[in-house]
Structures are given as C-alpha cells and as structure tokens.
Amino acid sequence: MNDQFYKELNRILLENQIKLHERLEYHTSLHIGGPADYLVTPRSIDEIIKVIDLCKQYSIPYYIIGNGSNLLVSDKGYRGLIIKFDEHFSNISISEDGLVTAQAGVMLSKLAHELARQEYSGFEFACGIPGTLGGAVTMNASAYDGEMKQCIIGAKVLSSQGKILDLTLDELQLGYRTSILQKENYILLEATMKFAKGDKQQIISKMKELNGRRRDKQPLEQYSAGSTFKRPQGYYAGKLIQDAGLSGYQVGGAAVSEKHCGFVINKDGATAKDFYQIIQDIKAIVKEKFGVELEPEVKMLGEF
Ligand SMILES: Cc1cc2nc3c(=O)[nH]c(=O)nc-3n(C[C@H](O)[C@H](O)[C@H](O)COP(=O)(O)OP(=O)(O)OC[C@H]3O[C@@H](n4cnc5c(N)ncnc54)[C@H](O)[C@@H]3O)c2cc1C
Incomplete structure (x- = not known):
C-alpha cells in the first residue's frame, strides 16, 4: 500500500x-x-x-x-x-414532461419501479437486468423488446483527460453491447432519458410477466454474470453451446447451466481460473464443431 x-x-x-x-x-x-x-x-x-x-x-x-x-x-x-458506483450516487429526477435524469449508480430495477410508480412506460424491459444505469449504458444493455438506446437522449460523462462532456444519443454510439464509453474509456456520470405516460397496471403487469419469463428460462437461483457470450451474427450462443453437447459441462466449480446453456454459472466455489478456462474450452469446442467464433460478453478484470 x-x-x-x-x-x-x-x-x-x-x-x-x-x-x-x-x-x-x-x-x-x-x-x-x-x-x-x-x-x-x-x-x-x-x-x-x-x-x-x-x-x-x-x-x-x-x-x-x-x-x-x-x-x-x-x-x-x-x-x-x-x-x-452504488446507491450513494443514484439520484433520480423526473420532470412533468417525462424527462428523466439519473445518476450512474442507480439500479435499473429501482429506476423501473420508480418510473412505474409515476406512470411512465418504456423501461419495463430493464426491470430484471441486475445492473446499474452506468453499466447498462456502457454495455447498451437490452432484453426482450427493449434496449437502452431506445430511451436515452443524452449523457454526462467524464473523459480520461478529466473533462466533463455532455454527449447526445448519436455521440454515445450505442450498438450491440458497445458504446463510446467502452471505446474511449469514458465514465458515465448521469444519463437523461425520455418516457411517455402509460397505464400503471399495464406497466406493472408487463414487468411481472418479463420477470416471470426470466425466472422460467434463466438460472437465477445460481451465481452468474448473465449471458457469458455475445450473440454471434446469425446464431444464438446458448443454442450453439447446447448443440455442441456442453450442457452441464464443468471445469472445477464453473459449469454450463443445464437450464440455459448461454449462462456459465459459479456452481460450486468456482475460481476465476475455472471460469476463464471453461470460457476457453467452450470457445474452442464451438469453433471446432460449427466454425463460429464466440466472443465473451462478460468483462474481465485483472490478470488471467
Ligand atoms: C442474472 C443476470 C441476468 C442478466 N440479464 C441481462 C439482460 O437481460 N440484458 C443485458 O444486457 N445484460 C444482462 N445481464 C448482464 C448485466 O446485468 C448488464 O450488462 C448490466 O448492464 C451491467 O451493469 P453493472 O452495473 O452490473 O456493470 P458492471 O458489471 O459493474 O460493469 C460492466 C462494465 O461496465 C463498465 N461500467 C460500469 N459502470 C460504469 C460507468 N458508470 N461508467 C463507465 N463504465 C462503467 C465496467 O467498467 C465494466 O466494463 C445479466 C446479468 C445477470 C447476472
């Protein structure tokens, strides 16, 4: 130290x-x-x-x-x-015309519930994604019928040179799991979004329905980082992994979920080494069987 x-x-x-x-x-x-x-x-x-x-x-x-x-x-x-970025940096402000500005540390579930409470529709898709607004904008998180790109109109970021920049939606360059934040190492401080009024009961029942679909399909009862791999063009990573016979495949404590092969789970005290190795194995086997290159969606930090 x-x-x-x-x-x-x-x-x-x-x-x-x-x-x-x-x-x-x-x-x-x-x-x-x-x-x-x-x-x-x-x-x-x-x-x-x-x-x-x-x-x-x-x-x-x-x-x-x-x-x-x-x-x-x-x-x-x-x-x-x-x-x-956590709840200490998570203010939400909602104006009468549906303009919402929130700080990077707010959880998407909290933001979704606050919007529902105030009868704004359009963020239901995000209610079950277990991340913060900062992570979601950086990754352009998406689920079911929605993605962050649809609701964001601009963001305040901190550049690596220490300048605060106000970026428009176009300047954020949100694409499938990518953004200018990743390319330029910008830090998301807060984002501004726009929503329209909706029917509170409908908003709440849509959130319940989407969360129910998640519980049915995804191994939420086990530790994971969501989809381990990005969706390769023209394929689904989970289907490729399943078709490669890798359902339940295990390296140390890390395993391919039998409930959803797109999720690698920490089944039993996995180390990062186990998790890293299972990713390499899955990539190699899928490449050999189907000629498809899988790219991890999960971000890696530190030495592997
Ligand atoms: C059970 C489960 C289900 C999931 N379902 C989905 C899903 O449906 N759709 C989906 O898209 N993702 C899903 N995910 C993945 C994950 O929740 C999202 O990628 C989420 O947006 C990550 O947010 P986070 O705050 O946890 O980011 P972190 O994991 O903490 O960070 C992710 C990346 O964002 C960067 N980052 C975080 N905050 C900031 C910031 N303020 N400024 C700049 N960079 C920042 C980090 O440096 C890192 O590179 C799921 C994960 C789990 C565990």
Whole structure:
C-alpha cells in the first residue's frame, strides 16, 4: 500500500467510503474475485474527479464498476483502485414532461419501479437486468423488446483527460453491447432519458410477466454474470453451446447451466481460473464443431 496516496485519499473521501484489500467477490454477481488494493464509493462528481486526479498523480490504475453483474475478476484481484458506483450516487429526477435524469449508480430495477410508480412506460424491459444505469449504458444493455438506446437522449460523462462532456444519443454510439464509453474509456456520470405516460397496471403487469419469463428460462437461483457470450451474427450462443453437447459441462466449480446453456454459472466455489478456462474450452469446442467464433460478453478484470 502507498501510505502517502492513502493519506491523500482520506482527505477527499470519508473513512467509510474507502476499503482496503477489499475482495471483489463481494461486489460481483459471480461471487468470484480477489482483493482490490483500494475500493471507493464516491458520492459526488467532484469526489470522482479528485480521486482520479490523485490516481494519475501516483500512477495508480483505476477501474469503474457498478453492480458487478457483467464482470469476471481475477483470483489475484486488482492492483489499483476500484471506483464503485452504488446507491450513494443514484439520484433520480423526473420532470412533468417525462424527462428523466439519473445518476450512474442507480439500479435499473429501482429506476423501473420508480418510473412505474409515476406512470411512465418504456423501461419495463430493464426491470430484471441486475445492473446499474452506468453499466447498462456502457454495455447498451437490452432484453426482450427493449434496449437502452431506445430511451436515452443524452449523457454526462467524464473523459480520461478529466473533462466533463455532455454527449447526445448519436455521440454515445450505442450498438450491440458497445458504446463510446467502452471505446474511449469514458465514465458515465448521469444519463437523461425520455418516457411517455402509460397505464400503471399495464406497466406493472408487463414487468411481472418479463420477470416471470426470466425466472422460467434463466438460472437465477445460481451465481452468474448473465449471458457469458455475445450473440454471434446469425446464431444464438446458448443454442450453439447446447448443440455442441456442453450442457452441464464443468471445469472445477464453473459449469454450463443445464437450464440455459448461454449462462456459465459459479456452481460450486468456482475460481476465476475455472471460469476463464471453461470460457476457453467452450470457445474452442464451438469453433471446432460449427466454425463460429464466440466472443465473451462478460468483462474481465485483472490478470488471467
Ligand atoms: C442474472 C443476470 C441476468 C442478466 N440479464 C441481462 C439482460 O437481460 N440484458 C443485458 O444486457 N445484460 C444482462 N445481464 C448482464 C448485466 O446485468 C448488464 O450488462 C448490466 O448492464 C451491467 O451493469 P453493472 O452495473 O452490473 O456493470 P458492471 O458489471 O459493474 O460493469 C460492466 C462494465 O461496465 C463498465 N461500467 C460500469 N459502470 C460504469 C460507468 N458508470 N461508467 C463507465 N463504465 C462503467 C465496467 O467498467 C465494466 O466494463 C445479466 C446479468 C445477470 C447476472
């Protein structure tokens, strides 16, 4: 640990906003991941900017996480500082004409329920995605009949040079699991969305129906990071994996879900090494059988 860096970090944040040697398994839906040197939970844009400036000054690498629901973190953890966006950075403001501005740390489920409460429709698709707004915009998360691209009209981001930029929807370049945020290492601070009024009962029953479909099809009772692979053009990753005979295939504690082959689950105390290896095995077998190159959707952090 760098004592001087830690001292200065304490001048920016309160003691309870800084964790040392924090195991990232507690911050990922896979429940996998070794310790990060530092993990901080900022409460304002000013704190984020100051923390990043300090990291740059001390040449300490930093990485952003939200709810960790699309993350595989190495067993060795992360040598650097994790900035976690959580409920301390999750304000939502909704104006009368359906303009919604929310901070990066708000959970999609919370935002969906708040919109339903205020009778706005168009975000039902996101209610069962277990991530934050920051992760969802960065990944252009989508489900059923919706994607983030349909509701976003703009966003405030922090560039790697430390500038706050207001980007339009076009400038965000949202595509299938991609965005300008990924390409340029921008940090999403807040996003603005637009929704129309709808019928509250219909909104709530649609959310219930979509969550029911999730429970029926997906192994929600087990730890996962959702779909492990992106959808290859013209195919479904889960179907390819199933047709390759890999349902239930296991490496250490990591296994292909028998309920939905697109999900690799942490079945029994999997390490990141198990998870990484099963991804390599699945890729190689699917490539050999069908000539299709699978690309992981899950983001990897640390050394593998
Ligand atoms: C059971 C389950 C079901 C799922 N279903 C779906 C689904 O239907 N559709 C779907 O699209 N995804 C799904 N996912 C995957 C995941 O929930 C989404 O990708 C989600 O958007 C990730 O959000 P997060 O906050 O957890 O991001 P994290 O996992 O914390 O981070 C993901 C990536 O985003 C970056 N990031 C996070 N916040 C920010 C920020 N503020 N600024 C810049 N970069 C940031 C991180 O650096 C990382 O690269 C599912 C996952 C699980 C476990």
